[in-house]
Amino acid sequence: MEQITPDKKISLQMVLDQLKQENLAPADADAKIQTYIESKPDVPNPWYIQVMVGFSAWLAAIFFLIFLIGVFRIEEKSFLVLGLLFCAAACFLKRMPKDVDLFVIFLNQLALIANVTGQVFILIWVGCTFRDETPICLAAIILQLIMLLVYPDKIQRFATPVVIISAIIPILQELSIQFSMHFFIVAVAAGTLAVWLFLFQPFFIKWADYAHPIAYGLILSFLHLLLVSVGEGYEYDRMFKGLVGGCWWPTTVGLMLCFWVLIAHIFRFYKQPLEKLFLIVLLASGVLAWITRESPGILGSIFILVLGFYRSTKLVQALTIIFLAIFVIHYYYFMDVTLLTKSFILMGVAVLLFMTRAFLVCKCCCTKEEKPCI
Amino acid sequence: MQKQANVERLLDMAKVAGLSQEAIHRSLDIGKVLPDRAAWRAFLDKLLIFLGTTFGLSGLVFFFAYNWANLGKWLKLGLIPVAIIALIALATWKKVDSLIGKCALLGASVLVGIFLAIFGQIYQTGADPYELFIGWTLLIIGWVLIARFPALWIFWLLLANASLILYYQQTQNWYRSYNELQILLFLMNLLALIAWEIGASFFDWLKARWAITLIALYTFSIVTTHLVVYIFERRDQPPTIVWLYIIFVLAIFGFYRYMKHELSMLAINCLSLIVVITAAIGKELVHHLEDCLMMAIIVLVLATISVAWLRGVAKSWNK
Numbered sequence: 001m002e003q004i005t006p007d008k009k010i011s012l013q014m015v016l017d018q019l020k021q022e023n024l025a026p027a028d029a030d031a032k033i034q035t036y037i038e039s040k041p042d043v044p045n046p047w048y049i050q051v052m053v054g055f056s057a058w059l060a061a062i063f064f065l066i067f068l069i070g071v072f073r074i075e076e077k078s079f080l081v082l083g084l085l086f087c088a089a090a091c092f093l094k095r096m097p098k099d100v101d102l103f104v105i106f107l108n109q110l111a112l113i114a115n116v117t118g119q120v121f122i123l124i125w126v127g128c129t130f131r132d133e134t135p136i137c138l139a140a141i142i143l144q145l146i147m148l149l150v151y152p153d154k155i156q157r158f159a160t161p162v163v164i165i166s167a168i169i170p171i172l173q174e175l176s177i178q179f180s181m182h183f184f185i186v187a188v189a190a191g192t193l194a195v196w197l198f199l200f201q202p203f204f205i206k207w208a209d210y211a212h213p214i215a216y217g218l219i220l221s222f223l224h225l226l227l228v229s230v231g232e233g234y235e236y237d238r239m240f241k242g243l244v245g246g247c248w249w250p251t252t253v254g255l256m257l258c259f260w261v262l263i264a265h266i267f268r269f270y271k272q273p274l275e276k277l278f279l280i281v282l283l284a285s286g287v288l289a290w291i292t293r294e295s296p297g298i299l300g301s302i303f304i305l306v307l308g309f310y311r312s313t314k315l316v317q318a319l320t321i322i323f324l325a326i327f328v329i330h331y332y333y334f335m336d337v338t339l340l341t342k343s344f345i346l347m348g349v350a351v352l353l354f355m356t357r358a359f360l361v362c363k364c365c366c367t368k369e370e371k372p373c374i
Numbered sequence: 375m376q377k378q379a380n381v382e383r384l385l386d387m388a389k390v391a392g393l394s395q396e397a398i399h400r401s402l403d404i405g406k407v408l409p410d411r412a413a414w415r416a417f418l419d420k421l422l423i424f425l426g427t428t429f430g431l432s433g434l435v436f437f438f439a440y441n442w443a444n445l446g447k448w449l450k451l452g453l454i455p456v457a458i459i460a461l462i463a464l465a466t467w468k469k470v471d472s473l474i475g476k477c478a479l480l481g482a483s484v485l486v487g488i489f490l491a492i493f494g495q496i497y498q499t500g501a502d503p504y505e506l507f508i509g510w511t512l513l514i515i516g517w518v519l520i521a522r523f524p525a526l527w528i529f530w531l532l533l534a535n536a537s538l539i540l541y542y543q544q545t546q547n548w549y550r551s552y553n554e555l556q557i558l559l560f561l562m563n564l565l566a567l568i569a570w571e572i573g574a575s576f577f578d579w580l581k582a583r584w585a586i587t588l589i590a591l592y593t594f595s596i597v598t599t600h601l602v603v604y605i606f607e608r609r610d611q612p613p614t615i616v617w618l619y620i621i622f623v624l625a626i627f628g629f630y631r632y633m634k635h636e637l638s639m640l641a642i643n644c645l646s647l648i649v650v651i652t653a654a655i656g657k658e659l660v661h662h663l664e665d666c667l668m669m670a671i672i673v674l675v676l677a678t679i680s681v682a683w684l685r686g687v688a689k690s691w692n693k
Binding site: 208 | 379383405409414418419428432434436638641642644664685
């Protein structure tokens with residue numbers, strides 16, 4: 001058995017041997033894993049290739065839709081039949097057995113185009129029939145849920161939370177419930193947190209093919225939803241003012257609570273006592289939340305950044321940094337105070353962050369052997 | 375089984391072997407795929423320093439932008455050099471190799487720009503904004519060189535880009551010189567990309583892939599956008615950009631396919647090619663709605679070939 005040393009790269013075999021030594025893995029695990037590894041095609045499919053596939057399918061679907069609608073002058077009622085046919089064709093193409101690599105990719109792309117076209121056709125039919133925004137959004141939500149179950153594809157699974165969350169916003173507008181946007185954003189944050197925290201539970205691991213793309217879709221939806229807080233102007237007021245109620249602090253408070261739950265979970269995971277260090281983190285995030293209360297994107301981004309680091313996903317961290325930059329710039333430009341007050345607040349935040357670092361990194365995180373850095 | 379442990383593989387293993395919750399956590403722990411104490415420490419250190427520096431510098435920018443009447447011109451002009459000296463002293467004390475030292479140099483570099491702006495405001499020098507940016511870019515180059523900090527190099531490149539754009543906006547006919555500006559911007563960022571890639575072979579601090587990807591994405595976005603604009607609107611101008619694009623695409627393919635194995639760069643290249651080829655064919659061949667079907671098929675075929683090729687390349691590297 002190979003020994004695990006600090007500078008050595010750890011293989012699956014080494015992990016498994018260690019688990020078996022500690023009686024945490026069954027004796028026949030080797031054979032099962034070996035069979036699984038051999039049966040799984042060793043084809044790399046990183047996220048940027050998925051993005052390229054999604055973008056190309058979306059572009060091709062636009063051309064295809066223009067062609068179908070422009071050339072054939074489809075009647076209103078035919079949209080539903082055609083839409084259902086395209087969705088069924090998409091599922092068939094996706095599920096049919098394939099051998100040759102190039103052919104698989106071609107059919108997958110074709111299935112994705114048929115899927116987009118089918119869904120758009122059904123939504124056009126719903127729009128023509130009900131002549132209202134809400135049924136279209138409800139239909140989009142139902143369609144996404146159905147396709148999530150019947151269409152086995154990572155891009156579809158990723159898109160499901162994005163489309164559903166985007167479709168809920170017009171429904172909230174229609175219902176005109178005061179402050180509902182705050183509850184909605186916090187609910188999405190809590191849902192995202194729950195999914196990411198449970199990602200390593202046996203049940204979620206069993207459904208990892210669904211859970212992982214949905215988890216990434218939730219992150220993008222949440223960050224995208226926070227962009228509502230940086231909007232302004234007449235159109236923005238018309239769309240969101242009723243839902244938001246002219247202030248953003250309720251969202252910030254909700255996000256702060258989510259952040260605290262995350263911190264408590266991290267402390268529990270690393271078996272750290274909820275004492276001094278925990279209280280410092282709560283206090284610092286509380287002060288930051290109070291200062292940036294009208295800009296929930298800042299705390300929201302930091303929340304996702306910490307979550308992304310906790311789950312070791314560089315993609316989430318990179319995406320969050322882009323959004324964080326947008327929220328910080330918005331914070332600079334749209335705070336409703338004089339430039340002088342703004343500058344003092346910003347410098348105050350900087351002092352708070354440096355002080356937190358001094359406590360967290362240099363005093364509390366250091367073990368007895370490590371030399372404090374200040 | 376000899377493959378390196380990562381989150382995906384360990385979770386696959388847990389699924390197949392039917393591991394318990396405790397065993398899953400232990401496997402992640404043994405595989406060292408989740409951050410340990412030292413990683414959390416480094417993460418918090420970086421996060422708090424970067425956020426603190428960003429907020430602090432923005433606060434300083436707003437403080438001077440407010441143009442406080444109670445502050446006399448000497449005080450205004452004096453405060454910034456004092457802040458710069460303090461930051462340089464901090465960088466010297468904490469050493470330029472430390473993150474604090476690097477951030478202090480970044481702060482000092484930003485303050486140079488504020489100083490130039492305040493100087494121009496007080497003495498009404500009549501200088502154009504592009505002169506301020508060129509001066510700023512040149513004055514901080516020493517610190518950029520000694521800091522060995524990718525973020526500061528990216529900031530410097532951003533200033534160089536801004537200087538070039540402002541120069542053309544303020545001194546040239548914008549419409550006529552658009553072509554020339556885009557080509558110069560492309561060449562400047564391409565040069566930065568080449569220099570960075572060469573430098574990465576010699577210096578560890580230049581191995582930050584995020585910076586290289588960022589420069590490559592920006593370079594691709596400039597050349598692709600400009601070529602699409604050329605295809606649709608500016609066919610009367612010399613086709614320099616077309617030749618530059620062809621050479622660029624081939625060079626990227628050659629370098630990242632055979633010399634430095636990097637699939638993400640090849641994927642960006644393929645995506646750019648899909649956009650350009652679709653635009654070119656669309657401009658030449660789409661005259662009726664019927665032609666859109668052909669466009670859909672072309673995009674489908676291009677994407678299929680790209681994905682198949684990328685996966686083939688990745689497989690050949692793994693062998």
